[in-house]
Amino acid sequence: MTDKHALIQPDRGQKSIPIHLVSKDSFADWAKGLTNAQRAALEGQKFTGGGYEVGIVPDGENWFAVGGVANPASLSSWCLAKLAETLPAGTYALAQGDPGKALLGWQTAQYRFTRYRQDSEQTGPRILLTQDAKGIDAALAEAAAIGKVRDLVNTPAEDMGPADLEAAAEALAKEHRADCHVVRGDVLQRDYPMVHAVGRAASRHHAPRLIELIWGDPKAPRVAIVGKGVSFDSGGLDIKPASAMLLMKKDMGGAAHALALAGLIMGAALNVRLHLLVPTVENAIAGNAFRPGDVLRSRQGLTVEIGNTDAEGRLILADALTRASEEKPDLIIDFATLTGAARVALGPDLPALFARRDETADAVITAGRAHDDEVWRLPLHDAYAEWLKSDIADTNNNHTNGFAGASVAGLFLDKFVGDGIDWIHFDTYAWRPVAKPGRPKGGEALGLRAVWHMLQARYG
Incomplete structure (x- = not known):
């Protein structure tokens, strides 16, 4: 079930922007692997690893995203929703792990009711790749x-x-x-x-x-x-x-x-x-x-x-x-x-x-x-x-x-x-x-x- 409205799609090795997930507790240790400039960029965005926080980190000529969640090892349906709402249009994939239940929130976050007006706020689509084909079908149906x-x-x-x-x-x-x-x-x-x-x-x-x-x-x-x-x-x-x-x-x-x-x-x-x-x-x-x-x-x-x-x-x-x-x-x-x-x-x-x-x-x-x-x-x-x-x-x-x-x-x-x-x-x-x-x-x-x-x- 991957039509033009599907914002979660199978990962077949397409080029994508990595998303790193951290919690408030794990952020400090994770940030030790960043450069001084990258840490400064997150500090300038006031990113602390709190729930629903979103940061963009420069990485040479490219960049990656980082999102704050309660527990990166156990995602809820809505953990990735803020990322789906605010990141620039593009194709993304988690740097580690699988989205699991959070596939649903990625899709529903980009819902817009536009029957009576143009959507002036829409900057997507934002597509998330996953290797969980069965999860895609279930999430898209729901x-x-x-x-x-x-x-x-x-x-x-x-x-x-x-x-x-x-x-x-x-x-x-x-x-x-x-x-x-x-x-x-x-x-x-x-x-x-x-x-x-x-x-x-x-x-x-x-x-x-x-x-x-x-x-x-x-x-x-x-x-x-x-x-x-x-x-x-x-x-x-x-x-x-x-x-x-x-x-x-x-x-x-x-x-x-x-x-x-x-x-x-x-x-x-x-x-x-x-x-x-x-x-x-x-x-x-x-x-x-x-x-x-x-x-x-x-x-x-x-x-x-x-x-x-x-x-x-x-x-x-x-x-x-x-x-x-x-x-x-x-x-x-x-x-x-x-x-x-x-x-x-x-x-x-x-x-x-x-x-x-x-x-x-x-x-x-x-x-x-x-x-x-x-x-x-x-x-x-x-x-x-x-x-x-x-x-x-x-x-x-x-x-x-x-x-x-x-x-x-x-x-x-x-x-x-x-x-x-x-x-x-x-x-x-x-x-x-x-x-x-x-x-x-x-x-x-x-x-x-x-x-x-x-x-x-x-x-x-």
């Missing part, structure tokens, strides 16, 4: 999945509505020879009534729909992936303040994660029967918008009193989770930008993980730590389910006491997952508010790679 999430989330709602998510799913299906089916209109109202109710106030151009993609051996274990696809969330009649709407183009971040994960699964030909479901709507305001106090009937048959129209994501997920459960899958995974409570609890970097089975949660957590995509488990505490009681319906979609919002949302979803099914739910931010090396500000994949590596271990 970087492409991350890029897909970023592209979808960064695109404004007018250009990333339900129809555009449908187009993305159809393109994915065509690429991997999968079957794609879309439910709209009267059939949606009949079969997925909560998806229809949430999205019915949007314009015809952004009409609600349920996207399904099926791929893989029918005899293989069935894995269902569900992604919340709210293309824009005004809050509905319980309207958000203007400041809270600024990032609501990212409320389809769960769908972006689901599409990207499906692409990884199909691209690797993982031994599963994949069932992808994306309920997608715009939570708009119009005369036919659903209201606080309305009672909606779900696909499962449960009735839901609407305590808040801004708790809409869980409604569309509920119908999709019901559909996924009908096929009795081995595992259901859902991604959603569901609650502000998860961000209050864990901040922007850590997606909240909810799971029915400890062993499944542990596998995801272990995979995330091993591949620098950490997640944090929060509880599905049964005692909180009573907060969703309704006086007139089977359940309310919202609770009013302000406690444990992410857990209560997870408990609502749990009502719509079939009994005994292994299920994990991600309440992810899908956004990076402050840039880090390899991880620019904007749309971001959080929890995606943790799940992907768990799935590879489970079904590979």
Whole structure:
């Protein structure tokens, strides 16, 4: 997988610029092998070997680079990202060792979202050579999945509505020879009534729909992936303040994660029967918008009193989770930008993980730590389910006491997952508010790679 967008390529002896890696502790000893002029050059750049520091060292008529990392013998995914962001355009190779996991950060560091403007800051490409051919394929596949999430989330709602998510799913299906089916209109109202109710106030151009993609051996274990696809969330009649709407183009971040994960699964030909479901709507305001106090009937048959129209994501997920459960899958995974409570609890970097089975949660957590995509488990505490009681319906979609919002949302979803099914739910931010090396500000994949590596271990 080395096309024109591949910034990591096989080392076949091409001319390259060496990169030396040092730590703060090892820098002094390493620098003893330099000339006085070279040491002075690094001193002038204030290079000390600290993490993400980058230095350029003259070497006769040429030069080499030096990068600061925590441990040159054990690189993280992001160790080389600052080098990839700041070095001049060219071809590079490590002077010692292999990049390993750091291949990913080299590729993702050079991501740019340029749909609406020219990139005035791009000075690349910067290509890294490696002898790890297998590592190249894995890193490029994961970087492409991350890029897909970023592209979808960064695109404004007018250009990333339900129809555009449908187009993305159809393109994915065509690429991997999968079957794609879309439910709209009267059939949606009949079969997925909560998806229809949430999205019915949007314009015809952004009409609600349920996207399904099926791929893989029918005899293989069935894995269902569900992604919340709210293309824009005004809050509905319980309207958000203007400041809270600024990032609501990212409320389809769960769908972006689901599409990207499906692409990884199909691209690797993982031994599963994949069932992808994306309920997608715009939570708009119009005369036919659903209201606080309305009672909606779900696909499962449960009735839901609407305590808040801004708790809409869980409604569309509920119908999709019901559909996924009908096929009795081995595992259901859902991604959603569901609650502000998860961000209050864990901040922007850590997606909240909810799971029915400890062993499944542990596998995801272990995979995330091993591949620098950490997640944090929060509880599905049964005692909180009573907060969703309704006086007139089977359940309310919202609770009013302000406690444990992410857990209560997870408990609502749990009502719509079939009994005994292994299920994990991600309440992810899908956004990076402050840039880090390899991880620019904007749309971001959080929890995606943790799940992907768990799935590879489970079904590979």
